[in-house]
Amino acid sequence: KNETVEIKRKTLMERQAETKIADPAAHAKKQVAELDKTAKRSLEKRKRVTEQLIKDEKEIHHIDDQIKRINERYLPLCAHLKESKEHKENLLATLQSCMKEEKRIMTDTISTVNERKMDDSKLSRKMATQELAKTRGFTMDPNTTFHQTTAHRILEN
Numbered sequence: 001k002n003e004t005v006e007i008k009r010k011t012l013m014e015r016q017a018e019t020k021i022a023d024p025a026a027h028a029k030k031q032v033a034e035l036d037k038t039a040k041r042s043l044e045k046r047k048r049v050t051e052q053l054i055k056d057e058k059e060i061h062h063i064d065d066q067i068k069r070i071n072e073r074y075l076p077l078c079a080h081l082k083e084s085k086e087h088k089e090n091l092l093a094t095l096q097s098c099m100k101e102e103k104r105i106m107t108d109t110i111s112t113v114n115e116r117k118m119d120d121s122k123l124s125r126k127m128a129t130q131e132l133a134k135t136r137g138f139t140m141d142p143n144t145t146f147h148q149t150t151a152h153r154i155l156e157n
Helices: 012-018 024-136 146-156
Strands: none
């Protein structure tokens, strides 16, 4: 069995109390000197901490001022950016609407142009047929010529 013996750690004061002090006056001077050193180190540390705290507060104040100056320029830029985005969205919606309308108009125009071409072609053919009929003195309608009439009768038999 391994039994560990726990040894209680003793403080300096407890160890000193256990030992007999040969010269109490020298011992007291030594303790006072140690306390003075500890107090001096504590005061120096406190002074350093206080100085660092003052520097940190100045730095925080400086950073707050920088944030304030940046926000003076940044916040209006954000508002302007938001307005620009809204304006852009409106322009895009208008552009889409215009493109749809243009497409509809172009489709109607092409349809109308094609209809007019057909009508013009029919009219030109009709005018040419009438001009030929006027020039020849007879028309080219079905069953109006000898050959057409004969071909028709042959096909019927």
